[in-house]
Amino acid sequence: MIRKPYFVATALLTISFASRSEAQGALSLQGLGYPAGGLSARAEGTGGGVADFDALSSVSPAALAGVGSSALFLQYSPEFRRVTTPSGSANTTTARFPLIEGVLPVGQSWTLGLSSSTFLDRSSETNLKRTQVVGAPTDTVTLTERNKVLGAIDDLRLALAWSTSPVFRIGVGAHVFAGSNRITFSQLFPDSAEFISSAQAGRISYAGFAGSLGVEWHPSRVIGFALSGRKGGDLRAQSGDTAIGSGRLPDHYSGSVTFDGIPGVIVSARAAHDNWSSLNSLSSSGIQAFDGWDTGAGVEASGPRILQRIITLRAGARFRTLPFGFNGQKVSEKTFAAGFGAPLTRDRAAVDVAIQRASRSAGSDISERGFILSIGLRVSP
Amino acid sequence: MPRLFATAALFVSILSCSENLDSSGVCSVLCPQIGGEVQNITIDAVVVDTTVPALSGLGTEPGLLLAFRGDTLDTRVVLRFDSLPTTYKPATDTTQAIISVDSAYIQLTLDTLSIKGAEPVTIEAYDVDTTANDTSTAAVLALFRPDRFISSQTFARAQLTDTLKYFISNAAVLARIQSNARLRIGLRATGPASSQMRFISTEGGFAPLMFFRATPDTATKPLTVTLFSKTPAAESIVATHLTDYTVIAKGPPPAPPSVLALGGLPPRRVYILFNIPSMIIDSSTVVRATLLLNQLPNTTIDPTDTVLVLPQVVLAGKAVTDPAKAAQIIGGISIDTLKLKPGGSGSTNVELASAFTLWHTQQPDTLPRAIVLKSVTEGNSPLEIRFSSSEDVAALRPRLRISYTSKVPLGLP
Numbered sequence: 061m062i063r064k065p066y067f068v069a070t071a072l073l074t075i076s077f078a079s080r081s082e083a084q085g086a087l088s089l090q091g092l093g094y095p096a097g098g099l100s101a102r103a104e105g106t107g108g109g110v111a112d113f114d115a116l117s118s119v120s121p122a123a124l125a126g127v128g129s130s131a132l133f134l135q136y137s138p139e140f141r142r143v144t145t146p147s148g149s150a151n152t153t154t155a156r157f158p159l160i161e162g163v164l165p166v167g168q169s170w171t172l173g174l175s176s177s178t179f180l181d182r183s184s185e186t187n188l189k190r191t192q193v194v195g196a197p198t199d200t201v202t203l204t205e206r207n208k209v210l211g212a213i214d215d216l217r218l219a220l221a222w223s224t225s226p227v228f229r230i231g232v233g234a235h236v237f238a239g240s241n242r243i244t245f246s247q248l249f250p251d252s253a254e255f256i257s258s259a260q261a262g263r264i265s266y267a268g269f270a271g272s273l274g275v276e277w278h279p280s281r282v283i284g285f286a287l288s289g290r291k292g293g294d295l296r297a298q299s300g301d302t303a304i305g306s307g308r309l310p311d312h313y314s315g316s317v318t319f320d321g322i323p324g325v326i327v328s329a330r331a332a333h334d335n336w337s338s339l340n341s342l343s344s345s346g347i348q349a350f351d352g353w354d355t356g357a358g359v360e361a362s363g364p365r366i367l368q369r370i371i372t373l374r375a376g377a378r379f380r381t382l383p384f385g386f387n388g389q390k391v392s393e394k395t396f397a398a399g400f401g402a403p404l405t406r407d408r409a410a411v412d413v414a415i416q417r418a419s420r421s422a423g424s425d426i427s428e429r430g431f432i433l434s435i436g437l438r439v440s441p
Numbered sequence: 442m443p444r445l446f447a448t449a450a451l452f453v454s455i456l457s458c459s460e461n462l463d464s465s466g467v468c469s470v471l472c473p474q475i476g477g478e479v480q481n482i483t484i485d486a487v488v489v490d491t492t493v494p495a496l497s498g499l500g501t502e503p504g505l506l507l508a509f510r511g512d513t514l515d516t517r518v519v520l521r522f523d524s525l526p527t528t529y530k531p532a533t534d535t536t537q538a539i540i541s542v543d544s545a546y547i548q549l550t551l552d553t554l555s556i557k558g559a560e561p562v563t564i565e566a567y568d569v570d571t572t573a574n575d576t577s578t579a580a581v582l583a584l585f586r587p588d589r590f591i592s593s594q595t596f597a598r599a600q601l602t603d604t605l606k607y608f609i610s611n612a613a614v615l616a617r618i619q620s621n622a623r624l625r626i627g628l629r630a631t632g633p634a635s636s637q638m639r640f641i642s643t644e645g646g647f648a649p650l651m652f653f654r655a656t657p658d659t660a661t662k663p664l665t666v667t668l669f670s671k672t673p674a675a676e677s678i679v680a681t682h683l684t685d686y687t688v689i690a691k692g693p694p695p696a697p698p699s700v701l702a703l704g705g706l707p708p709r710r711v712y713i714l715f716n717i718p719s720m721i722i723d724s725s726t727v728v729r730a731t732l733l734l735n736q737l738p739n740t741t742i743d744p745t746d747t748v749l750v751l752p753q754v755v756l757a758g759k760a761v762t763d764p765a766k767a768a769q770i771i772g773g774i775s776i777d778t779l780k781l782k783p784g785g786s787g788s789t790n791v792e793l794a795s796a797f798t799l800w801h802t803q804q805p806d807t808l809p810r811a812i813v814l815k816s817v818t819e820g821n822s823p824l825e826i827r828f829s830s831s832e833d834v835a836a837l838r839p840r841l842r843i844s845y846t847s848k849v850p851l852g853l854p
Contacts, residue, residue: 084464084471084472084473084854085462085463085464085465085467085468085471085472086464086467086471087471090854091854092853092854143464143466143467143471144467145467145469145470145471146470147467147469147470148466148467148469149466149467150463150464150465150466150467151461151466152461152462152463152464153459153460153461153462154460154462155459155460182854183460183462184462184464185462185463185464185465186463186464186465186468186471186472187463187465187468187472188465188468188469188472188474188475189468190474192478192479193479193481194479194481194728194729194844195481195729195731195842195844196481196842203476203479205472205474205475205476207472207475208462243851245475245476245849245851247476247726247728247846249728249729253775253777253792253794254729254792254794255728255729255794256726256727256728256729256794256795256797256798257728258726258728258846260848260849260851261851262851262852264851264852264853297852297853299851299852304852304853305852305853342853343853343854344850344852344853344854345853345854347854386471426467426470426471
């Protein structure tokens with residue numbers, strides 16, 4: 061009963077072209093992920109208004125010159141997100157450590173800063189159930205596609221600032237953008253006796269460089285101006301040893317103004333622009349990135365004295381366009397923020413807390429709401 | 442107030458350390474399908490399909506089938522006690538030679554679920570000692586004759602319990618002891634109606650034992666005699682198998698050579714070798730694989746009983762070219778069994794997904810794409826399942842249906 065190899069395909073063997081790994085599950089997680097922004101809890105509390113003046117935000121290198129003493133800063137910012145669609149909703153919690161920074165004055169005029177901030181966070185997990193014919197035409201089963209992506213692209217900045225008086229400050233920064241996305245994709249079937257569930261794992265590494273420049277000018281005691289810009293270089297993505305894509309890091313420009321005319325109060329406003337579209341070539345499925353504005357304003361005021369400490373109160377609002385669109389539409393984010401700051405241990409440490417209420421939309425019936433709690437701790441050794 | 446607020450913030454922070462990224466609730470809108478559609482193909486991938494002997498030799502079965510079913514089935518059981526004690530130690534005395542035997546019986550472990558027939562059954566014992574070839578069942582069967590008769594015992598159905606005491610002639614045992622001879626007993630079932638039962642063999646883990654008293658004094662413990670075979674002298678493994686075995690006096694008619702058959706007596710297996718396109722095994726993700734068989738009805742014996750069929754993967758490498766030998770070197774791939782009735786017919790599916798998982802990790806030279814279909818009760822049951830082979834018409838031949846997906850390029854969004 062031994063026969064020659066004999067194949068007759070009774071069904072046409074076809075190759076399927078699967079789509080790429082685009083785990084989303086939220087408007088803010090499209091494309092390469094959510095831009096955490098590099099703002100400190102203080103800057104977030106003022107809607108980003110003071111970001112270009114804030115030494116603890118990794119925005120303008122010139123701001124480092126105003127730090128005064130050496131400092132270490134760490135920020136924790138969990139986000140509690142709820143996404144609502146006509147067919148259901150999802151609640152998620154994303155734990156982020158978006159900013160860590162060290163600042164070291166060198167001599168009378170120079171200040172050195174080293175920071176790491178989250179540039180684009182892609183952490184997400186989705187479980188998509190779909191009915192699939194597996195076997196005979198009448199054999200339908202529910203297939204669950206589980207896609208988990210962990211990781212982010214981070215912005216590592218080494219910056220140097222110079223200032224001889226409070227009137228003018230200038231700084232430069234060198235940026236390395238590095239990070240990875242660890243992707244786990246599983247296809248799960250209900251009955252292991254009949255079906256084989258499968259799992260694939262992959263890792264994408266990113267590497268790129270950029271340079272930044274910032275200036276601050278305080279023509280009087282009541283008003284200040286700041287300008288900063290970051291020029292992006294190439295950003296390459298590779299899987300293992302294989303290059304899988306490249307793009308340009310988005311150029312970034314921002315300007316801020318502060319008004320200190322009211323005793324104990326700082327009013328600030330900021331406008332920034334990011335050329336996110338330079339990342340379009342890093343999408344394998346055509347997800348569109350949009351250039352966008354990031355605008356915000358806020359107030360910082362001395363509040364009550366509690367336990368012999370002056371508590372600083374903050375409030376602000378922010379509006380920005382997120383980098384990656386949904387169904388070809390821009391995703392916008394409106395944020396209202398409040399927070400406070402308190403000195404600790406005779407001003408050798410300080411804690412800043414901000415709570416942000418973010419609303420995101422893309423012109424559809426999908427809504428996304430999130431609370432971002434930011435806790436920043438600065439220690440001056 | 443600040444302390445309270447700070448404590449609350451710390452509490453919330455600690456709670457939020459437990460990340461929950463799962464956005465499944467909105468996936469119908471916000472989660473694009475990532476994996477490709479499952480492709481289903483059916484191919485004539487069978488290169489070799491054949492029926493091979495199930496066991497590697499006489500006595501290797503885990504059970505001893507004693508059947509008396511008229512013209513359909515007649516099987517006997519042989520037990521070898523080749524080493525009998527010649528002395529015993531009374532409770533209050535020194536060791537003495539055995540000069541009497543009392544209450545001699547063989548203890549058999551009976552699979553009560555295997556019993557067929559409600560009428561009383563008589564089990565006869567015969568002296569089947571012979572100098573003929575050890576594996577010559579014909580020589581043994583010829584010894585079930587009146588001049589070799591030892592004893593008999595009749596059991597009502599209710600007496601057939603899981604531990605069965607079968608009493609044999611004390612004189613026959615004593616005669617072997619005193620002549621320093623071996624005792625080889627053949628058991629045969631008779632009765633007014635058909636009967637069938639299965640005892641557990643040495644290979645099954647509960648070997649039959651013989652007990653007897655060398656003295657009427659009940660203070661002296663009975664002697665226990667274990668199965669032992671001195672022949673074949675130079676082959677200890679074979680001799681161990683031959684300590685107890687089933688002899689088929691009459692079995693069901695075998696399946697035609699052009700039919701694939703598993704189970705039955707003597708037991709057989711189905712060996713199937715596939716040639717599967719490497720692009721499916723190597724370059725895609727197989728999510729289901731099903732062997733499509735056409736069952737042929739076999740009404741020779743117990744057509745409505747259930748046979749549990751177990752697919753196993755052949756582990757024999759390319760060097761083992763004989764399917765009969767390769768079918769002995771197998772490994773389990775599934776704990777799920779296929780339940781079939783010998784009298785059934787029509788299409789039957791055997792799930793082979795687990796085999797593909799194994800084949801994906803090994804090259805065909807190392808691990809041929811071959812499987813064996815065997816009965817869970819092979820050697821212990823006369824039931825035989827039959828399938829159409831690749832010699833049958835095209836629509837009834839064994840075929841392979843494979844469902845697979847292409848690997849997903851995990852990359853940029």
